[in-house]
Amino acid sequence: MGDVVRDIPRHIAESGDSVHVLTPAYGRLHKKGAFLQELHFIYRGQPTTAFLYEVQGKRPVANIKHYVIDHPDIKSGNIADIYMNDFTQPFFTDACTFSLFCVAAAEAIKEDAFKKLDIVHLHDWHTSLMLFLRRYHYDYKDPLEKIRFVYSIHNLAIQGIRPFDGNYSSLKAFFPYVDYNEEELKDPRYPDCINLMALGIRFADTVHTVSDSYKENIQQPSNFPHFIGGEGLEEDLKNAQEEDRLFGILNGCNYKNYTTVRRGKLYPHALRALLAGMEDQEKAYKHEFLRHTSEKVIALVEKKPAFICSSVARLTEQKFYFFKEDPALLESMLRRLKKDNGVYILLGTGAPDYEELFRSFSYAHENFIFINIQSEEVIDSLYLESNVYLMPSLFEPCGISQMLAMRNGQPCMVHNTGGLKDTVIHNKTGFVFGGETFEEKKINFMQVFDALLILFFENKDKWRAISREAKKQKFTWQSSVKLYYSLLYKITYNVPQTEKSKARRTKKNTDENVMK
Structure with missing residues (x-):
């Protein structure tokens, strides 16, 4: 996921489109950032305030801006300083973190913090509650329904399953005054739980897997350990395929401007x-x-x-x-x-x-x-x-x-x-x-x-x-981005000047060869 969120925006930006990258601050990423605004919203039934900062990327890139959302309850985890390893209740802490992050992000969009947005691209179960807010939340239905939502599956096995009710880390605890349809949200194996991965698959405008073969694999039932497939969500994925919403696009790799080491070291x-x-x-x-x-x-x-x-x-x-x-x-x-x-x-x-x-x-x-x-x-x-x-x-x-x-x-x-x-x-x-x-x-x-x-x-x-x-073999991000535009975003891809120049040189060489 990190490679995609780092590299895809750079190639989108090369086409002239603007990209806003938004992540949680995890209690640290905002410290050298520029404060932009307070975000006021209702969370757990109470008025809540989070803080939006603009931060610098590892290297500045034209047309890309990076933002983080800070709140006292969005903290570093014990896995890579991001996630928490909750042995007794999987996803307990992380679901609390990302539900708060999602409603703060929705509020930022509602308040036009990023100006006009055409696409919101979500990654894995952590961000799928944005689609819950778009479908059910009285404050966010209208502003979010105007935007196309794309949902990328990086690892279907991690699904973010949480109870509907009766737990501090449950859907009812996060949004006690929002009416929703449990039938549309429930996990196919645990009917008293919401499956946040399934939420993304069911409600996104387009769904994306990071290779074509993985897209085919996960539409089949798993038979552990002989075959790992849809992990209980194969029917949801087949529905998305039938609705022409499911696409497999291979991730890419950088072939220039990457760090190298000396051989023999x-x-x-x-x-x-x-x-x-x-x-x-x-x-x-x-x-x-x-x-x-x-x-x-x-x-x-x-x-x-x-x-x-x-x-x-x-x-x-x-x-x-x-x-x-x-x-x-x-x-x-x-x-x-x-x-x-x-x-x-x-x-x-x-x-x-x-x-x-x-x-x-x-x-x-x-x-x-x-x-x-x-x-x-x-x-x-x-x-x-x-x-x-x-x-x-x-x-x-x-x-x-x-x-x-x-x-x-x-x-x-x-x-x-x-x-x-x-x-x-x-x-x-x-x-x-x-x-x-x-x-x-x-x-x-x-x-x-x-x-x-x-x-x-x-x-x-x-x-x-x-x-x-x-x-x-070249698995380029440029090739992937073109497919993002045509299959996921459904908008026109503006060919960067560097690609246009390369195409002109190729055509000139071809014409010269024909003339010879």
């Missing part, structure tokens, strides 16, 4: 990051393991591996369920790598049970290096210097990591699902494993992994050809 970057982690007192509980990992990296400096397989990801069920459900699969992979003096480097943080699994494997296997911290320099080095990038995601709405690795000419081994299926072609631009059942997929995983190692060591010409084809 993977191990120095890793050691510096690990040493910094050991100096961080908030990571004191990890210090012993970080020292252990540093020793393993030093061993790689002294005896370089012949093959590097790598992964960078948040440690969740979505990304690494294959290894969590069957640790023997990871063990088999490491044994196979060891035959060819190969290593598997995994960088990530996340769920405690996944971190514990990978720490135990790091202690048990010398050729498994688990870098249990975050470091942009190490991540960029892995995308540049690994021999193959591994993405065994159980499901994948789009995926960006495979695009970043392919940008550097690094083949990827991926699960045949969602956006991975749309971006990697088996034995042409990378390697794909699949199967009808989970057991078949695990068997095919090792077959494909064994075959790619044989190819790397025994057929260098073929391997180089696959690397070249991987690097040729």
Whole structure:
């Protein structure tokens, strides 16, 4: 979601249209901003005031303005300083945060804080209550009904389910004096709850998934773990498809003006990051393991591996369920790598049970290096210097990591699902494993992994050809934005001058070739 909200506005702005990006302040993002106005509205049945600020983007871009909404109840969470991990009541705190944010955003629109708006583009369940306000709320029906609302699904598995009533974090608690139709809002599995993801799908003017294959996947019922589909919302999605409101548009990747690292610096970057982690007192509980990992990296400096397989990801069920459900699969992979003096480097943080699994494997296997911290320099080095990038995601709405690795000419081994299926072609631009059942997929995983190692060591010409084809692939944001305009926004795309100039040069070259 972060990549989309960062990159799509830049390409919209290039066409000459204005973009306003609005997020919660999380108790910190407003501090260097310019105060614009107070926002007065009713929330939880009481008069409430929030504060709108304009803030600077990481770099200034013409036609883009960034705003945040501040309120004492919109605070940093314990996951990436944004979300809260509520074990006993999932989404309890986050639903409170984003319901308040949505009504404040609606008030800002009502008060013309952003001047004339043609489109409001919502992302995931966190913002779908804007559509509730548009449909039912007496203060916001009229101003919001005049605007086209687009809803993007970045991860259907996270749905924001909350009770209708009887809870501090419930729809009735947020909006006690708003009349609504429970039948239009209820979760198909939990009829006493509102499903905020379903709300977005049902009420948006257009619904967008971040790859075409994911759009097809989620219209089918899930059969965990063999297949991850609509997660209970497949009927809503099929209805949206039948109403010509559902579209799959692949996310893009930047191919210019991105940060690069020098080749050959993977191990120095890793050691510096690990040493910094050991100096961080908030990571004191990890210090012993970080020292252990540093020793393993030093061993790689002294005896370089012949093959590097790598992964960078948040440690969740979505990304690494294959290894969590069957640790023997990871063990088999490491044994196979060891035959060819190969290593598997995994960088990530996340769920405690996944971190514990990978720490135990790091202690048990010398050729498994688990870098249990975050470091942009190490991540960029892995995308540049690994021999193959591994993405065994159980499901994948789009995926960006495979695009970043392919940008550097690094083949990827991926699960045949969602956006991975749309971006990697088996034995042409990378390697794909699949199967009808989970057991078949695990068997095919090792077959494909064994075959790619044989190819790397025994057929260098073929391997180089696959690397070249991987690097040729271009998944551009420009292509995505054009489809946003035609399919989602239903407005005319103004071709940027740079694209017009390129088109004229291409036409001139073509005309010259014809004349010759």
